[in-house]
Amino acid sequence: MSAYSSIPVNPFDDNAVKTPRDVSFSVPGLNDDTLKTLVERFGRLDSQRAPRKPVGALTAQLVTSPDAGYGKSHLLGRLFSTLGKRATKVFLRPFEDPYKAWHSILLLTISELERPEGPVPLYTPTTQLQAMAVAVLARLAADVITADGIPGRAESCDAIVLLLRKAAADPQPPNAQIHHWIDCLAKGASETYRGAQIVQQLRARGLDLGGREKAWVKVLAAHALNEPQHPRALAATKWLRAEPLELDDIALLDLEAADSDVKADCPAQEVNALSLERLLGLCLLASYYRPFLFCFDQTELYARDPALVIALGNCIERLYADIPNQLTIITANSVNWQDRILPRMDQPQIDRISAEIPLMGVQKDSARELITGRLKACALAPADVERFFADGWLDTFYNIQREHGARAVLKRAATRFQELAKKPIVPRPTLEELFQREVKLVHSPEERQSYNQDALMWFVREIGSGLAGASIERTQARYFSLQWSWPERLVSFAFEGGAHWNRWRAIARESLDISHQNAGRACLAYVFRTPDLEVVPRKSWKEAKPDLDAAAAHGLQIVELTLEQVCDIHAARQLHSDALERNIDYPADQTLAWLQAHFLPFLKELAERQLPAERRAGSEDHPPLIVGNRQRRQLPLPIGLDAKSL
């Protein structure tokens, strides 16, 4: 039995990097120049020590590869690792709603800030948000004390300022002293004089937070001084996410009424605009901490919809023009970018994108090093490692050209391994196997199981397009932004992760309006909820109850997804994205068709659910608003899969 056949798994099968944090292999020296360029360009943002004046943005850095498998995500991973604690790194998967692009970016940013720093075999109690809050407030407090002193403690001001600046340099959960001064600052924000001092210090640093300076101080203090699950911290997160606040939340945070600027029933454009304001605030306050790095990846997915491309262009333009203390990176496959994205962007937006920074392939020496590294990791003897390169197969491979994409090298090495191990040729994994692999990957990181409106929108739009006879439409409604439409039936979807009674009342009223406007059709209206969200509706929602009950009677249903369903949806989206990016050996349309068939029972259940009016007459039962897994029933109206899309 050869040494190779004793190795159970082909060491070259792992050839794709999905997200920057998943980098599990390295190619020595690959694209070092590109990495150096990006690190240098980031360096202008933190060349001064914090607190610093806001640094204007560069054009968005466009990193291109001539083909899939040249290491775009791998490069981002190396960049993340190189920058380490110098940056808050936000990996931006494509948004699905062009009217709420900033909301999507803000939610991903907050999600990143809620993670601890770095990988967690060591438990790190501090989230990045808490660290940022401590650093910002400690430095701001130091500024205020330096300018204005402390009544009755003039002699110890310098020592206190030193202590605060030291705490800001290495933010940890604050000790008693730091806790005290941050608390004083937050309380001072409510006072006229001290509040004015705070605003003055922020303005002196060039930070204009649009009149929300005191609100920002209180919100950040809620995170700095409390555990992440504390009610004050949760309320603060809602404010940061541009969600409407309940009266209890406003009281907990001691905000003024004007600072609770997100109305429960505001339209998508307003939510989007407020999300941009929040993001701007975070980036301005990064002057006291560390800059942001925004990475737009998987850009092939934007090409599916011209509206998404236009929205992407708008975001790039605004990031350049208005948002300081950040570096934006866009990764793209060259042909896709030039054929399908650029033609749909306006010239001013294109002008905000840098010249391409091309990725290079792997040369023969580096390929040899990469392959040798993987073989040594399998504890192969040096003689066996040398045998791997016998027969000159690598020379033949590089006879075509002097560099190849990293994935092409690994695939060729995988074939060579197969030959030496003399194992039967393993057929490529089926889509089912690939899907199950993704499901397992999703189960590990906690954040992938959480509510993600883009994932749900993708599901409704892309998977739903497989339903026979259905037209998938984007609407102008405030909440029910996507619809499945048949001549005789209409199924509307809203995407709401919040739990404010007034918003849910507005959602209920909108679903009633839709139902009345489509009187001749059977109308269903769904809102998906995931296990990490608060349960709605609450028993205390007395004002909203009549509307919710009326809407339930006319087809509104809250669909409580199980954890397995959430993981399946995330896994499906990732698999589709892999197919679009050519990370798997299946074309995108075939992958999508498979996913549509896989989810067909669920799709049919959603589409064919019995309307309340179709229940038996005289039934005393009120139609349930919340539908969980256990309440689903098989219904009489069959709606098949669209054979053409298969």
Place this chain on the structure above:
Amino acid sequence: MSASKNSGRSPGQGARAASPRKPSRPQPSLEQLLPLIENKGDAGLALSKIKQQLISRSQDPARTAELEAKLDALLRARAIHWLPTQAKKPDTLYFAAGRGPSVEKVGAAIAAFAREPGTTVFSSAHLAKKITGNDQLILDQAIKHALKTGDILSETTEKGKTRTTWYFAPERRPSVGTVSAAIAAWALQAGTTLLSKAALKKKLTELEVPFLDAAIQHNLKAQVLEELTCGTAKNQDAIKYYLHRDIAARDFGTLAPTPRPAQRPKDLAFEDLLPVYRRLKSEQRGLSTVKIFDLLKELQVPKDLLHRVLIAAAREGRATIHHSTSAELPQEVMDAGIRLEGFSEPFITVVVK
């Protein structure tokens, strides 16, 4: 003995009581000399510091002689070695055997610098900025070592009374090619700032200046640079400025199309397709991945001919060819691609290096 100023006062009244004399510290043994030097590792220990630690304030000539004898003995036994420092105040650095700057290591660093992207020709002054710390002490020896091993070559120029020795990697010997590449890189870096010939000349070393005119012409012919004229001076060189074509295309729109050949060429060299490649690249805002289909359409040559040229260029490292990406492409684009044995998909794009 002069009268004390405090005479008439009893001790303790107004006069400070004399503090008891502290016993003098024993002199450190000279046997500590070698461990002291070894402890400093590659940083070395200066003679002034040695004296400070082992002799301290003692001005005893015998002690100093003893120290010097000890140093000599260690040098003869090859337990230590020394280098003169280049500080303002001359001193001597001592290192334990096997420690301190290594000629081989510094030589390798020089060889690596010679091959760094952007490095063409450099002098010892450039190296002095690159090689820092104690490694600078053996810079000259390291340069000689690198020359001896062939990692770098040298040529000397004379300008007036000044002689300068220039160094370069063998594959980067100044030539029209290297100077052209350097000019193109500077033009790209300069963005929309126009570069005059004088400005370009200032950036070149004396070794490279002779190639300037030819390099500019080469870049103009390959349509890498665009030449613009501004001014009325009689000296033509003074009124010509250069702009990178990619910058011109990106910032000022597409340039005038390259005139198409009247007849289909019977043969095709790699250099023939470069102007077309660059124009297509500038039309797509500087993105370097160009479709083979587009090249074919512009060149109007048989497909096999273009494929042969591209395959040869790929083998030589002058270009790379790539499969289809995630974009769905028309059949005609796929059909124009290169099909090679062992690859299920055609190579449909090219990037020229």
